Amino acid sequence: MQVEQLHALKDWFNQYVKCFYHDDPDVQAGIRLKEEHTRRVCEKILRIADSLNLGTGDLYLAETIALLHDIGRFKQFALYQTFNDRRSENHALLGIRELERSGTLNTLTEEERNLLVKAIEYHNLRTLPPDLPERLSLFSKLIRDADKLDILDMFTRSLSRTHEPGQEQISGLPDTPGYSEVLIRNLMEGELCHYDDMKNLNDRKLLMLSWVYDLNFPYSFSEVTRNGYIEKIVSCLPETGDIQKVYGHLRDYITRKLAR
Ligand SMILES: [Fe+2]
Incomplete structure (x- = not known):
């Protein structure tokens, strides 16, 4: 992946999220919460990926996965006013549908697109499916760790x-x-x-x-x-x-x- 593609996807993300900004302070707080979470997960995934000495293209892909892993949260909150998947729907699958509908992944190669979509789909599963291909396993684990580290951080702060x-x-x-x-x-x-x-x-x-x-x-x-x-x-x-x-x-x- 190239840095220009990452920048274009960041622009798309910012525009997309702005569509969900709301006058109601409670709704807006929910949207901002997930926006900030996404920003921190991007930082965390880069630190983990760096510790593994991944190449530049893979760092961009890892950051893109982090950027888009919770994209479904925004529509979820707009539709259902909850982040609880059990009371609404699976936010990972909702996000993938939004990404596919937007066509924003069209600049990626098929391999990159598949890795990104599957890593998003797997990010909130209780456990990863067994015997994943090596690169899918790597990127899935990266987003799961980065996401968990941030949620642990938010949770312990809330305590x-x-x-x-x-x-x-x-x-x-x-x-x-x-x-x-x-x-x-x-x-x-x-x-x-x-x-x-x-x-x-x-x-x-x-x-x-x-x-x-x-x-x-x-x-x-x-x-x-x-x-x-x-x-x-x-x-x-x-x-x-x-x-x-x-x-x-x-x-x-x-x-x-x-x-x-
Ligand atoms: Fe998530």
């Missing part, structure tokens, strides 16, 4: 802002005591937690911890450590033996990943 309606309203989960045992079991077995198992906000925090098991690159693990995401989440969970065990387990996992 420290108690005055905001924030999490309870966003997730629709009650802020009740305790947590569900099944999520603790998942975490101790090194598995991702399931959205369907979440019953309260503590479960949501446990699910976010389990994302560590779905990170792929040493850079991502070092970012989790550097920013103290695990510690920030654990400090907002009940002080029980279970949680301490989960914390130790996650720390050991990250240490092993970083030692490789």
